[in-house]
Each structure stands twice: as C-alpha cells, then as structure tokens.
Amino acid sequence: MKKLAIVLVIALTAVLFLPACSSGGSPAPAPSEPAAAAESAPAAESAPQTEAAAVELSLLTWDPDIQEVCAEINNKFIAENPGVTISVDIIPGDQYETVLNTRVLAGESPDVFMYFGSSANKMIADNFWGKVTDSAFVSRLIPGFDDSVSYRGDVFGFPMNASGNGVFYNKDAFAQAGASVPATYAEFLETCEKLKSAGIDPIALGGIDVWPIQHFIANFVATFVITADPDYEMKRINGDITYAQTEYPAMFTRIMELAQNDYIARGSLGITHDQSVESVANGSAAMLLNGSWTVGQLQEINPDGNFGYFPLPNDDGKYTITAFVDKAIGFSPTSAHADVARKLVEFYAEPAQAKMYLEAAHSMPTLTDVTPDISADASVEFAERLATSQVVGFFQNFMPNSTYDEATKGVQAILAGDTNINAIIESMDRTFDQDKASVILPE
Amino acid sequence: MNRGAFRQKERLLGLLLILPALTIFLTITYYPLIFSFFYSVTDFTGRSLDFNFVGLENFRNAMNDSLVRASIWNTFSFALFTTLIGNAVNLLLALVLDSGLRTKNYLRTAFYIPCLLSPVIVSAIFGSILQYDGVLNTFLKTIGLDFLALDYFGKMNLAMPMLMALNIWQWCGYGAIIYLAGLQTIPTEYYEAATIDGAGAFDKFFKITLPLLMPSITIVTFMSLTGGLKLFDLPFILTKGGPGNATQTIGTAIYKIGFEYNKMGYATAIAVLFFFVIAILAIAQLRLTRSREVEH
Numbered sequence: 001m002k003k004l005a006i007v008l009v010i011a012l013t014a015v016l017f018l019p020a021c022s023s024g025g026s027p028a029p030a031p032s033e034p035a036a037a038a039e040s041a042p043a044a045e046s047a048p049q050t051e052a053a054a055v056e057l058s059l060l061t062w063d064p065d066i067q068e069v070c071a072e073i074n075n076k077f078i079a080e081n082p083g084v085t086i087s088v089d090i091i092p093g094d095q096y097e098t099v100l101n102t103r104v105l106a107g108e109s110p111d112v113f114m115y116f117g118s119s120a121n122k123m124i125a126d127n128f129w130g131k132v133t134d135s136a137f138v139s140r141l142i143p144g145f146d147d148s149v150s151y152r153g154d155v156f157g158f159p160m161n162a163s164g165n166g167v168f169y170n171k172d173a174f175a176q177a178g179a180s181v182p183a184t185y186a187e188f189l190e191t192c193e194k195l196k197s198a199g200i201d202p203i204a205l206g207g208i209d210v211w212p213i214q215h216f217i218a219n220f221v222a223t224f225v226i227t228a229d230p231d232y233e234m235k236r237i238n239g240d241i242t243y244a245q246t247e248y249p250a251m252f253t254r255i256m257e258l259a260q261n262d263y264i265a266r267g268s269l270g271i272t273h274d275q276s277v278e279s280v281a282n283g284s285a286a287m288l289l290n291g292s293w294t295v296g297q298l299q300e301i302n303p304d305g306n307f308g309y310f311p312l313p314n315d316d317g318k319y320t321i322t323a324f325v326d327k328a329i330g331f332s333p334t335s336a337h338a339d340v341a342r343k344l345v346e347f348y349a350e351p352a353q354a355k356m357y358l359e360a361a362h363s364m365p366t367l368t369d370v371t372p373d374i375s376a377d378a379s380v381e382f383a384e385r386l387a388t389s390q391v392v393g394f395f396q397n398f399m400p401n402s403t404y405d406e407a408t409k410g411v412q413a414i415l416a417g418d419t420n421i422n423a424i425i426e427s428m429d430r431t432f433d434q435d436k437a438s439v440i441l442p443e
Numbered sequence: 444m445n446r447g448a449f450r451q452k453e454r455l456l457g458l459l460l461i462l463p464a465l466t467i468f469l470t471i472t473y474y475p476l477i478f479s480f481f482y483s484v485t486d487f488t489g490r491s492l493d494f495n496f497v498g499l500e501n502f503r504n505a506m507n508d509s510l511v512r513a514s515i516w517n518t519f520s521f522a523l524f525t526t527l528i529g530n531a532v533n534l535l536l537a538l539v540l541d542s543g544l545r546t547k548n549y550l551r552t553a554f555y556i557p558c559l560l561s562p563v564i565v566s567a568i569f570g571s572i573l574q575y576d577g578v579l580n581t582f583l584k585t586i587g588l589d590f591l592a593l594d595y596f597g598k599m600n601l602a603m604p605m606l607m608a609l610n611i612w613q614w615c616g617y618g619a620i621i622y623l624a625g626l627q628t629i630p631t632e633y634y635e636a637a638t639i640d641g642a643g644a645f646d647k648f649f650k651i652t653l654p655l656l657m658p659s660i661t662i663v664t665f666m667s668l669t670g671g672l673k674l675f676d677l678p679f680i681l682t683k684g685g686p687g688n689a690t691q692t693i694g695t696a697i698y699k700i701g702f703e704y705n706k707m708g709y710a711t712a713i714a715v716l717f718f719f720v721i722a723i724l725a726i727a728q729l730r731l732t733r734s735r736e737v738e739h
Contacts, residue, residue, distance in 0.1 A: 094683075098702040101490055126490045207597070208574070210683055267575020269597030269686050275576060401704045402510075413687030416599045427509060434504070438488075438705065 069360035117325025129330030137349035157330030161363030204285035206273030400435035489707030501712030522671030533618030554616035625659030
C-alpha cells in the first residue's frame with residue numbers, strides 16, 4: 001500500500017506539474033532487501049547452459065552508440081544459453097536516472113542495467129544492484145576501478161570501461177592556425193588566440209545537452225582546483241574549508257575570460273554535443289574539453305581526420321587528469337531471473353566480450369587481462385598521459401547533486417554573459433551545507 | 444413499483460455505471476494527491492522506501508531556496524506577461540476574424556492550427572529554428588545580416604521572453620476563437636445605438652465590446668494564468684531551465700529537485716505549496732473578472 005502510494009505520488013507530481021514525465025506501476029516486492037536470489041546466484045563465470053529455459057532478460061542503458069556492440073555480445077550470450085532472449089531498452093541519458101529510479105521503486109526493475117560508473121555507489125547504497133563479490137572477474141579488475149562498484153566490502157557490478165577528460169583536438173585545424181599543443185595555461189590562451197585569428201572556433205561546447213558542460217568543468221576542476229589542493233574534497237566534506245576558499249572562484253574567472261574572449265564558440269548554449277563534435281571533426285572548431293569517448297565520435301564523422309589529445313595545463317604546466325569508470329553494469333537483486341541476469345553481467349566481463357566492448361567504445365580497460373587494439377592517435381595519446389599522470393575521480397562524487405547543478409548552472413550563466421562569480425560560489429557553498437547528508441562516500 | 448423507488452433504483456444504477464470511471468479517477472488523482480500532503484512532511488528521496496518525518500522543515504526550506512525563489516519569479520513573470528500580452532493579441536485576432544475580411548475562414552484555421560500541436564513538437568521545431576546554428580540565424584548569415592543573428596536561448600535576458608513569445612504564438616488562436624464567440628453574441632443594436640449617439644470606435648470598444656466580453660475574458664484569463672503558472676514543457680525541452688536559472692519555472696524546479704536532486708519529499712512540499720498558490724490566484728482572478736461581467 002505504502003509502495004503504491006509512493007509510486008502514485010511520483011506519478012501525480014509528474015502528471016500534475018510535469019506533463020512530460022509520468023510513470024506508474026503496480027505494487028511489487030520492495031528492492032530494499034538484497035534478494036536471496038542474488039545471494040544464491042552461481043559464482044562461476046558463464047558456462048554454457050545445457051538446459052533450455054525460456055528466460056527473457058531486459059537490459060537498460062542510455063548510450064545508443066554502444067547498441068551495436070551490446071547486440072553482438074548479447075547474441076553471443078544467447079547462442080551459449082539457449083532459451084534466453086534479451087531485450088535492450090535505451091533511455092536518453094538526461095532521463096535515465098529518473099526512469100530507472102521509478103522503474104525500480106515500482107518493482108519493475110530491468111533485470112540488467114548500466115549505470116554511470118563514476119557515481120555507481122549511489123545506486124549500490126540503495127540496493128539497486130545485486131552482489132557479485134564472488135564472481136571470477138572481480139579478481140581481474142585493475143585495482144582502483146573496483147572502488148566505483150564496491151560498497152562496504154562487497155562488489156556489485158562490472159565496471160565496463162574507463163574514460164577520462166582532457167582536450168581532444170583537431171590536428172589539422174591546429175596546423176592551419178599555426179598552433180601547437182600548449183604546455184602551460186598561458187600557451188593554451190595563445191593557442192586559442194591563434195585559432196580565433198585563423199577563423200576557427202577555439203573551443204566547441206554542446207551546452208544545450210548540459211552534461212558536456214559538466215565534463216568541460218571537470219577539466220578545470222582537475223587542473224586548477226585539485227592540482228592546487230588534492231584533498232580539498234574531503235576538507236569540504238569535513239567543513240574545514242568552503243568552496244570560496246578553494247581555487248573554484250579563480251577557475252570560474254578563467255572560464256569567464258574564455259567566454260568573454262570568444263574562445264568558446266558563440267552560441268554554445270544553443271548547440272548539442274553532436275553538433276559540437278561535428279564542428280571539431282570538420283575543422284570549423286578545434287578543441288573539445290570533454291571525455292575520451294569523443295575520439296570515436298570524431299572519427300565516425302571524419303574517418304580521415306587527425307585528432308589528438310592533451311590534458312589542460314595550469315600556469316606552471318602541471319595538470320591532473322580526471323579518469324573514471326564510464327559505464328558499469330549490474331543485475332537487479334529482485335529480478336525473477338537473477339541467476340541468468342548475473343550470468344550476463346559476468347559474460348560482459350569475460351576477456352573476449354570486454355575487448356569487443358572497449359574497442360567499440362574507444363575506451364580504456366578496467367581488467368588486467370584485457371588490452372584493446374587502439375589505433376587512433378588521440379586514444380593512444382590519452383592512454384600514454386593517463387599512465388604517467390596524477391589521476392583523480394570525477395568531481396561530482398564528493399558533492400550533492402544540487403551543488404553539482406549549481407556549478408553547471410554557473411558555467412551556463414557565464415556563457416550567457418553573467419559575471420557574478422561570487423553568486424555561483426555562494427550557491428555552491430549553500431547547497432553543499434544544505435544537502436551534505438546526501439553525499440555517499442565510498443565505504 | 445412506485446415513482447420514488449424507481450428513481451432510487453435509477454440513481455443507484457447511474458452510480459454503478461460511473462463507478463469504474465470514478466474509481467480510476469479517484470485512484471490516480473485523489474489518492475496520490477492526499478499522499479502528496481503526507482510525503483511533503485518527509486525526507487523521502489524517491490530512491491528508497493525509507494524516510495523520516497521532518498515536520499514543516501521542507502516548507503521552511505522552500506522559502507529560503509534560491510532555486511525556488513528564482514523559479515517563482517520566472518513563473519509569475521511568465522504567467523503575468525503571457526496573460527496580459529496574450530489576451531491583447533487574442534482579442535486583436537478575434538476582432539480581425541470578426542471583421543468582414545474575405546479570408547476570415549482561412550485565417551481562423553491558420554490561427555488555430557498551432558494549438559493542435561503538442562508543446563513538445565513546438566519546442567523541437569523552434570529549437571531547430573532558433574538555436575544559434577539554427578535555420579533562422581543561418582538564413583540571416585546567408586543574406587549578410589550576421590549582426591541580427593542572436594543566441595535566442597543562450598542569453599539571460601532573452602531566453603524567457605523567447606519562451607513567452609512562443610507560448611503566446613501557440614495559444615493565440617485558442618483565445619481568439621473564444622473571444623470571437625463572445626464578440627458574435629454582442630447584439631449589433633448596441634453599436635447602432637452608439638453610432639446614433641455619436642460614439643466613436645474607441646468608445647464603442649471600451650463601453651460596449653469590452654464589458655460584454657467579460658465572460659470570455661474570464662475564461663481566457665483563467666486558462667492563460669493557470670497554464671502559465673504550470674509551465675513546464677517549453678523550458679524543459681528548449682532550455683532545461685537555463686541559462687543559469689533564467690528560465691527555471693516552478694514546474695522545472697520541482698522536477699529538478701525531485702528527480703535530479705533526489706529530494707522527492709521536498710519537491711512534493713513545493714508542489715503542495717504551489718497547489719494552494721494556484722488555487723488562491725485562480726479564485727481571486729475568477730472573482731475579479733466575474734464581478735465585472737454584465738448581462739445583456
């Protein structure tokens with residue numbers, strides 16, 4: 001009864017005030033108890049199933065770019081497990097969490113679903129995923145990547161790929177403008193000026209999609225805020241400092257200077273990520289401050305293009321790279337076929353499938369025994385830098401969603417011509433203090 | 444069977460016939476509505492079934508929340524301007540349709556067609572036209588008018604007026620049809636008598652047309668005001684409430700707080716507050732405009 005009320009309240013809120021997002025559902029077992037089915041699921045990685053059993057699994061993700069490779073992997077799984085079918089549902093990224101939450105609370109959780117690896121601990125803390133601690137792949141995870149899918153000593157999912165932030169650029173556009181890869185922030189500004197003088201937009205940003213702004217910010221946070229004080233996040237959590245006392249104000253000022261000098265393409269708040277990628281791919285813009293997945297997107301649009309990578313440097317030429325698990329996959333502990341669902345998760349972690357996925361997604365591995373064949377310059381350059389640099393997690397992990405949103409809206413406001421940096425910082429500090437309890441730290 | 448018993452049986456049958464629809468209606472509307480009041484005093488996150496009672500804390504927080512304050516300001520500005528400007532545009536179109544134009548049948552259809560489109564479709568179409576690299580700016584740049592190419596949804600002071608203009612454009616035909624119906628009920632004798640008395644067009648409009656149109660004004664103002672206060676789809680699709688909070692409305696703020704910040708209890712409290720605000724405003728508006736209605 002209580003559950004029905006919750007689902008209906010969410011639905012009513014949506015129907016009455018938010019016409020675009022209604023959902024409903026019937027009462028079903030609560031997901032708050034990590035079901036016995038999950039505990040009793042087989043530990044071994046997928047051995048071919050001999051008995052045919054009619055099992056229909058649902059798999060939820062948000063990325064249409066991986067649809068093809070997922071279909072290939074799923075088909076292999078189906079071939080090895082007669083009687084199993086898998087239906088893949090793709091929900092747009094900006095609605096993914098909302099749809100997933102509502103489905104889980106309504107007792108209609110997908111059997112297997114992907115989640116943003118950088119914040120998977122939130123999902124785990126709410127028991128959305130079943131345990132895979134004793135799965136064979138866990139021992140093959142590169143140390144560090146298991147953290148993003150672990151909680152209180154248990155592992156709950158497979159981190160499918162690692163990605164990172166930085167500057168992905170068009171080498172031909174750089175050559176045309178006589179620009180070179182900058183070693184310091186001053187040189188970065190010089191590079192921007194040269195590109196602008198050559199009639200090329202220095203930085204492309206698809207601001208209408210919001211998430212590219214978050215990855216744009218992540219570059220600045222890593223290089224300016226974290227490089228200056230690697231422990232600032234825990235200090236902020238403990239109340240030792242405020243955002244006003246970190247490099248955030250200076251960071252926003254730098255972003256404002258980029259916008260005011262037209263180094264960020266005009267109209268960025270009105271274009272999509274795909275449009276921004278296209279502009280860099282065809283050379284009308286030169287740089288994307290985004291994630292390593294853009295390499296594949298750039299090459300798809302312009303297979304003959306020359307693209308490279310460099311991390312955003314600070315004034316002293318130092319930098320920090322944000323790296324994170326991009327996608328993680330887990331199974332629902334309330335699934336009627338939790339054992340088969342878990343088997344599918346383990347199947348994705350097998351070397352052959354993991355390699356297929358990484359190559360299709362142009363991503364870095366999270367497993368010790370998987371090395372994808374990477375040929376793209378930008379991906380190779382990214383991998384080289386990643387191996388030799390200070391690497392940190394995504395800055396969102398240590399702040400409430402409301403604070404993260406204030407930072408994002410702050411950059412939007414700057415791009416729209418607002419110059420009140422103090423207001424952005426005050427909003428970040430206020431929302432942080434207000435919602436600090438919602439931060440789920442890795443345990 | 445006597446007449447009383449028959450009527451009672453008929454009434455019972457009527458009740459039985461509407462029972463399925465009534466049950467569905469009460470279940471999906473009033474049941475969650477009542478529980479909304481319940482959850483508005485909890486810290487329910489929407490991600491877990493565990494929650495605590497927080498008393499009136501959510502309501503207190505709403506008063507001091509800059510996101511809520513910005514969204515209230517934007518929502519009321521939107522509702523006010525779209526109601527005032529929209530009403531004037533609607534009335535103007537209705538007067539055009541009520542004139543002796545040969546093309547009035549065609550115009551009536553043309554004015555009304557946008558109302559048939561879903562706001563989602565309108566948002567998608569105008570998103571393509573008005574985005575910085577969109578159809579309009581590309582056209583302007585092609586004909587050498589680069590200086591007129593604006594970032595319509597990317598400027599703090601331009602984004603909300605653009606949404607207002609879109610809303611007025613989409614719904615002007617709807618209001619115009621209601622006003623046209625009102626205009627056609629005004630007897631022509633009043634105008635003839637006014638003409639004989641020497642009244643000009645201005646006097647006729649303000650002393651005959653407008654007072655006798657008050658019932659139509661009541662309806663159009665009510666729909667425009669409540670529609671404006673509930674605005675969600677246009678900013679959600681076109682601007683996501685941005686840039687910054689420039690187009691954040693109470694609807695988008697409730698969505699953001701509930702579904703993105705995972706503070707469903709708090710979002711429900713804002714929705715409950717807003718429910719009462721809309722109710723009070725709607726009642727006040729109906730009383731004000733109805734008090735000015737005249738019989739003829």
